[in-house]
Structure formats: C-alpha cells, structure tokens
Amino acid sequence: MIPIKVVSGDAKPAPRSPAASALQYLQPGALNLAALPPLSLYIHYPWCVRKCPYCDFNSHEAKGELPEEEYLAAVRLDLEQSLPLIWGRKIYTIFIGGGTPSLMSAKGLDRLMSDLRSLLPLDGDCEITMEANPGTFEAEKFRSYRESGINRLSIGIQSFNAQHLKALGRIHDDGEARRAVEIAHANFDNFNLDLMYALPTQTLAEAKQDLDTALSFAPPHLSLYHLTMEPNTVFAKYPPALPDDDASADMQDMIAQAMPAAGYEHYEVSAYAQPGRKARHNLNYWEFGDYLGIGAGAHSKISFPHRVLRQARFKQPKSFMEAALKGNPVQEEYEIAREDMGFEFMLNALRLTGGFEPNLFGERTGMGINAIEKQLNAAEAKGLIYRDHKLIKPTELGMRFLNDLQQMFL
Secondary structure, three states: OOOOOOOOOOOOOOOOOHHHHHHHHOOOOOOOOOOOOOEEEEEEEOEEOOOOOOOOOOOEEOOOOOOHHHHHHHHHHHHHHHHHHOOOOOEEEEEEEEOOHHHOOHHHHHHHHHHHHHHOOEEEEEEEEEEEOHHHOOHHHHHHHHHHOOOEEEEEEEOOOHHHHHHOOOOOOHHHHHHHHHHHHHHOOOEEEEEEEOOOOOOHHHHHHHHHHHHHOOOOEEEEEEOOOOOOOHHHHOOOOOOOHHHHHHHHHHHHHHHHHOOOEEEEOOEEEOOOOOOHHHHHHHOOOEEEEEOOOOEEEEEEOOEEEEEEEOOOHHHHHHHHHHOOOEEEEEEOOHHHHHHHHHHHHOOEOOOEOHHHHHHHHOOOHHHHHHHHHHHHHOOOEEEOOOOEEEOHHHHHOHHHHHHOOO
8 A cells, every 4th residue: 555644633624626726736846747647436435344353444334324325425526526636537447445335225336327427538448346245245236236337346255264254254154255256257247356365274275275166266357365464453453373474375385376277367466367357447556557536535646747646535434424515525635756756656566477668667757767777776686676678577586575675666
C-alpha cells in the first residue's frame, strides 16, 4: 500500500468548487507528463458480516440494517464532486471492493452501475470487477449482478479446509466455498479466486490440497497470498501458531512448480493468470496508472500535466456520508513530491515479474530514467534486477528480497 498521511485531529478540508479544483491542478508544476496514463475507478463498500482477525482493510461489521440507499447516494455525490479532476478521461477498468460488496442488494448494485454509466465515459471493453465472499453467495443475486454489468468476480475463498476457515474467522465453510465457485462458473467467464497459505497449523500437504482444489475449477485467475500479521489486527495482538519459515518456503516452492504446470503465468508477486486473463485493473495499479477512488476510505492517484495528486476519503462510513453531503468527502489530499516519484513508481512496478520498459518510467512520472540511475546501478550490482535498453525487471533474487529492493529507491 502507498502510505497516506492522515490529517490529525478533527481538521477537515473546506469544500472546493469544481472550477477551483481545475484551476489549482492545471497550473505549471515540477513534472512534465507528455500524456496522462490510463484511468481506473475504485469504489469502496465498507461493510462486512464479520471482521476477520487478519484483516487490516477499511471494513466495518454490519450491525442491523445497512444504510444502503444513503451510502449509494453519498457515493454518487462523491463521484459528481470528483468529475472536474477527470474531465474528458475514459474509464478503462472498475473495481468494487470492500468490505464485502456482495452484501449489496441486486437493486443497489443496479443503481450504482446506472449512476456510473450516466456520469462517466466507460471504455467499450471496460473490465468491471466485484469482490464477493462465499458466505454471501445467492445464485439469483449473482445472475442479477451480471445483468447489471459486472463482468468479473473476485472471490475471497482463502481456503477449502473447514478447520483453516474457522481459524481465519471466515463466515463460510468448505462446502459454501465450493458452491460459490460453481455459481461463479455458471454466471461469469472471468473470475479470480483468492487463496491464502502458511495458515495457522497448516501443513505442506494441506496447502497443496487447497491449491489442487482451486485448480480443479480451472479459474481464469488465481491470487495466492502468504498470510501476514498486519498491525492493528486481532492476529497481531494474539498471534496464532503459524508454519515456520522453512515450511512457508516449501509451500512457496510447491506453488512455483504447480502453477506453470497448470498453465498459469506468474506475472505479479501474488498473481497468476491463464493466457489473456491478467487482472487489468490491478495491472494499471502496478504500472503506476491513475485511479479515482470513491466511497469510505478510498484512495486516489490522479495525474495532471505537471503534477500527480493523491487523495484519501474519510474512513468511517458515517463520517464519509456526512462529508459527501457537505460537499467534500476528501480527508487528505497532497501532491507527490518530485523527489518521491521514483520510489512510488518502483514500489509498484517492481512487483511485476516481467518488469517494465524504461520508457514507462518517463511516461508515468514525467522524469527521465536517469533520475533513479544511481539506485538502478546499485540494485544491478547486487544481482537484484536485470536491465537493458528495452527492459528493467527484478531477478529471481530480487523477487525473493523484494522489500529490500524497493527500499533501495527511497
């Protein structure tokens, strides 16, 4: 995640008029972007049935009836107020994340999609992904989601093992996990399964069984995550018994062998895809493209000819809705400093196993590649990257020590 400085105390920015926004960010600045990058849209739905003990995302347990209509009205206001920052730009991908967006009613999702189509120019081949958790799967509702325009699902399976699902605090069991994939298969030709490994008490054989089960469904895309203890989570406060480093490494080696054999390309740290099925929304993040984030706690990165802007919305749903009604749900907003641009680009692009073309650095940062020449030389000398005039990419050693490699560009 890109660090976002949060305004301290109760300070709230004053609402800006659309004209003021446009004037402020179109002024001359420290960068010189020849063209603006592709633009994606992220929409955050902040509620879930129960907060998982490992989760550090902006999610809030649903208590009683959700204020769906009020929240979707606030999301529309947020989008309307953001339009001056993206005038004339087409949306190439949309991702509805959470929380658990599949808690949204079919009627609510249809309303949201109608609002997006009426306010934004969507690319004719726009990838529209929605996150869904197995405990919320209803066949009829997901058929309705597809009819509303969702063309890709991302399903939070995490494990097909009942014991491990319970340890992770998931609300679904192994049977519901399998049924969710079957419903996805019946209604969508493009979907992702999230799977975690190095789970509490998990053995190599159990990790392999989870992976084999996932592969038996032939999902177009798989995201395989090592369980980590994130700050400010229940697991951070009360750590469970996890596999040791050697056992975790064995699981990683097993995955590295199994996925290519099954026909999947490992194209990003945690992402594997069948041919033609890479996650276009996530690729735009990793290639330092732009994204407008709307909804509670959503982050944005928006480029202008001479600057790159970051924003963060108010995290608490109630605060976000109140701020949207007052005219400005943005809690934090700042320009990325020129001296930080190289690190921000490399933090994302180095996650791509196939690397990137050197020209992409200039296109997305407005600076020449010589701005990070010293760091590139040092990383190359340590065997952490390969580079020539057409390509810069992390080596196998660089991927293994990715955090250290990224830190070199600070």
